[in-house]
Amino acid sequence: xxxxxxxxxxxxxxxxxxxxxxxxxxxxxxxxxxxxxxxxxxxxxxxxxxxxxxxxxxxxxxxxxxxxxxxxxxxxxxxxxxxxxxxxxxxxxxxxxxxxxxxxxxxxxxxxxxxxxxxxxxxxxxxxxxxxxxxxxxxxxxxxxxxxxxxxxxxxxxxxxxxxxxxxxxxxxxxxxxxxxxxxxxxxxxxxxxxxxxxxxxxxxxxxxxxxxxxxxxxxxxxxxxxxxxxxxxxxxxxxxxxxxxxxxxxxxxxxxxxxxxxxxxxxxxxxxxxxxxxxxxxxxxxxxxxxxxxxxxxxxxxxxxxxxxxxxxxxxxxxxxxxxxxxxxxxxxxxxxxxxxxxxxxxxx
Amino acid sequence: xxxxxxxxxxxxxxxxxxxxxxxxxxxxxxxxxxxxxxxxxxxxxxxxxxxxxxxxxxxxxxxxxxxxxxxxxxxxxxxxxxxxxxxxxxxxxxxxxxxxxxxxxxxxxxxxxxxxxxxxxxxxxxxxxxxxxxxxxxxxxxxxxxxxxxxxxxxxxxxxxxxxxxxxxxxxxxxxxxxxxxxxxxxxxxxxxxxxxxxxxxxxxxxxxxxxxxxxxxxxxxxxxxxxxxxxxxxxxxxxxxxxxxxxxxxxxxxxxxxxxxxxxxxxxxxxxxxxxxxxxxxxxxxxxxxxxxxxxxxxxxxxxxxxxxxxxxxx
Numbered sequence: 224x225x226x227x228x229x230x231x232x233x234x235x236x237x238x239x240x241x242x243x244x245x246x247x248x249x250x251x252x253x254x255x256x257x258x259x260x261x262x263x264x265x266x267x268x269x270x271x272x273x274x275x276x277x278x279x280x281x282x283x284x285x286x287x288x289x290x291x292x293x294x295x296x297x298x299x300x301x302x303x304x305x306x307x308x309x310x311x312x313x314x315x316x317x318x319x320x321x322x323x324x325x326x327x328x329x330x331x332x333x334x335x336x337x338x339x340x341x342x343x344x345x346x347x348x349x350x351x352x353x354x355x356x357x358x359x360x361x362x363x364x365x366x367x368x369x370x371x372x373x374x375x376x377x378x379x380x381x382x383x384x385x386x387x388x389x390x391x392x393x394x395x396x397x398x399x400x401x402x403x404x405x406x407x408x409x410x411x412x413x414x415x416x417x418x419x420x421x422x423x424x425x426x427x428x429x430x431x432x433x434x435x436x437x438x439x440x441x442x443x444x445x446x447x448x449x450x451x452x453x454x455x456x457x458x459x460x461x462x463x464x465x466x467x468x469x470x471x472x473x474x475x476x477x478x479x480x481x482x483x484x485x486x487x488x489x490x491x492x493x494x495x496x497x498x499x500x501x502x503x504x505x506x507x508x509x510x511x512x513x514x515x516x517x518x519x520x521x522x523x524x525x526x527x528x529x530x531x532x533x534x535x536x537x538x539x540x541x542x543x544x545x546x547x548x549x550x551x552x553x554x555x556x557x558x559x560x561x562x563x564x565x566x567x568x569x570x571x572x573x
Numbered sequence: 574x575x576x577x578x579x580x581x582x583x584x585x586x587x588x589x590x591x592x593x594x595x596x597x598x599x600x601x602x603x604x605x606x607x608x609x610x611x612x613x614x615x616x617x618x619x620x621x622x623x624x625x626x627x628x629x630x631x632x633x634x635x636x637x638x639x640x641x642x643x644x645x646x647x648x649x650x651x652x653x654x655x656x657x658x659x660x661x662x663x664x665x666x667x668x669x670x671x672x673x674x675x676x677x678x679x680x681x682x683x684x685x686x687x688x689x690x691x692x693x694x695x696x697x698x699x700x701x702x703x704x705x706x707x708x709x710x711x712x713x714x715x716x717x718x719x720x721x722x723x724x725x726x727x728x729x730x731x732x733x734x735x736x737x738x739x740x741x742x743x744x745x746x747x748x749x750x751x752x753x754x755x756x757x758x759x760x761x762x763x764x765x766x767x768x769x770x771x772x773x774x775x776x777x778x779x780x781x782x783x784x785x786x787x788x789x790x791x792x793x794x795x796x797x798x799x800x801x802x803x804x805x806x807x808x809x810x811x812x813x814x815x816x817x818x819x820x821x822x823x824x825x826x827x828x829x830x831x832x833x834x835x836x837x838x839x840x841x842x843x844x845x846x847x848x849x850x851x852x853x854x855x856x857x858x859x860x861x862x863x864x865x866x867x868x869x870x871x872x873x874x875x876x877x878x879x880x881x882x883x884x885x886x887x888x889x
Contacts, residue, residue: 482810
């Protein structure tokens with residue numbers, strides 16, 4: 224696949240060029256943290272970050288999305304008919320996405336695009352988006368991508384990847400979409416002779432720094448019921464305050480609620496992020512709540528990511544090790560610790 | 574010395590061994606620098622996990638409401654005031670509690686330290702009485718501890734627990750000459766339009782994750798008004814009216830009950846200064862009724878009682 228090299232000063236010009244044909248999103252510094260946003264100017268793009276506070280999932284699965292609108296006006300011939308709210312399906316680029324976050328979208332695809340069902344908005348956005356990643360030279364101490372089946376230079380979820388080589392970036396195409404993007408550019412500067420070696424050494428350093436922080440191998444073979452009943456959940460759950468921070472920041476938490484909001488005779492059907500940490504998440508219309516206790520909710524989140532999902536889809540765990548939940552949990556519940564509890568407690572089952 | 578780790582372990586072991594309590598609520602050392610995890614010790618063999626340093630800013634009173642057992646709890650000044658509020662509101666009974674009072678020197682503001690490190694990540698943090706040494710991959714910095722306290726700790730007037738069964742250390746000197754409401758007066762000084770904009774900007778990044786509410790010891794309602802479904806009072810999207818309604822109503826709901834413990838601000842994943850709402854309420858309660866929340870157990874809160882002298886400016 225093709226690759227080009229460009230000095231850092233030339234990046235804004237490249238982005239500007241993309242902006243003529245695409246809507247371009249990327250990390251922007253917003254006072255306290257970096258967040259993905261539509262770029263108005265190429266200079267807003269700020270690649271000097273370790274990890275964004277929120278994952279980029281909102282660009283595919285917005286917190287609050289209007290799906291349909293309707294009228295309840297009885298005199299209208301369209302009374303009570305749900306009409307799809309038009310979405311902008313024009314092509315877009317997300318530049319500066321981390322390999323872990325891009326990989327997360329592939330895990331989410333398993334939920335939104337199945338043999339039976341296809342979420343039209345998720346699928347459309349996946350299709351019209353080109354992901355230009357930024358390899359992770361300097362992972363956070365809270366990162367553990369290498370323990371989850373991805374890595375700081377993993378191109379699996381990307382269409383193209385930028386590698387920061389100090390003075391400039393190497394832009395490597397990964398997929399056809401990425402190749403199209405790279406090849407349409409005027410030739411950059413010549414790729415430095417040592418680029419491949421530099422990339423390899425950056426990758427090695429980043430991977431070594433991350434190490435392998437847990438091994439979920441034993442969890443695969445252990446019975447679900449046994450893990451479900453494990454005594455350590457009681458200890459894990461105590462501190463949890465059941466807020467939605469971990470789920471809302473997580474790139475692989477896709478759960479949503481659907482609500483109708485009506486004002487006078489106009490209404491909208493909205494899809495809104497939901498969280499398995501909230502008691503309301505599982506409250507039945509009849510009043511019964513199968514997960515009325517905090518322990519049940521805390522267990523659900525970890526079991527879903529580390530046991531149910533891998534058992535169901537056989538494509539690894541539903542976590543990419545971005546570490547956002549570790550960094551931002553107000554009470555320091557650390558998924559790495561829970562993963563170790565889940566696997567270590569398995570060893571004694573011999 | 575304000576590192577109470579050994580004293581907490583000793584007390585916890587004694588209380589559990591003597592069967593004075595069923596559980597001990599404290600902290601254990603966090604998995605990250607500048608973070609600790611609330612921890613429940615159920616047995617003597619677990620007490621060695623208990624830990625204390627300047628990163629115990631979470632309000633442990635949050636874990637008390639409706640507990641059926643006998644609980645020993647480590648309480649800083651603010652936690653102890655929230656325990657008083659819980660007792661006044663019948664969330665727990667005094668006989669169930671054994672309060673390990675922790676005279677407090679203020680808790681560290683993790684976000685402020687991280688912000689000032691400008692992206693450099695702390696890997697180890699060593700605290701002494703006056704300073705905080707932060708060590709990262711390729712840097713080391715010593716910070717003046719008093720400049721990196723949580724904002725509410727910097728203006729705290731009750732660092733000593735107001736109620737306790739046992740003290741973990743000597744009482745500390747209370748701060749005097751503190752202007753608690755400088756920021757509130759600034760907001761009060763704005764005209765209506767500016768004030769509106771100020772609050773709009775303040776809550777703009779809100780995700781409705783409810784970390785502020787859930788970290789708050791006062792928010793123990795079985796069903797919060799934002800979670801009511803029949804009828805649904807508040808929409809769940811990021812519609813600004815709904816987000817506003819959540820923050821405004823919550824602030825009013827904690828009026829006369831909030832101790833300014835800072836748990837809400839500490840918990841917010843997007844750094845909203847949630848206390849800008851609650852502090853105004855706190856100031857009003859003080860101005861109108863001369864009442865400080867959670868200081869005297871026997872004094873009923875002004876909003877749940879009536880006194881002939883109560884201000885009634887709304888009667889015209």
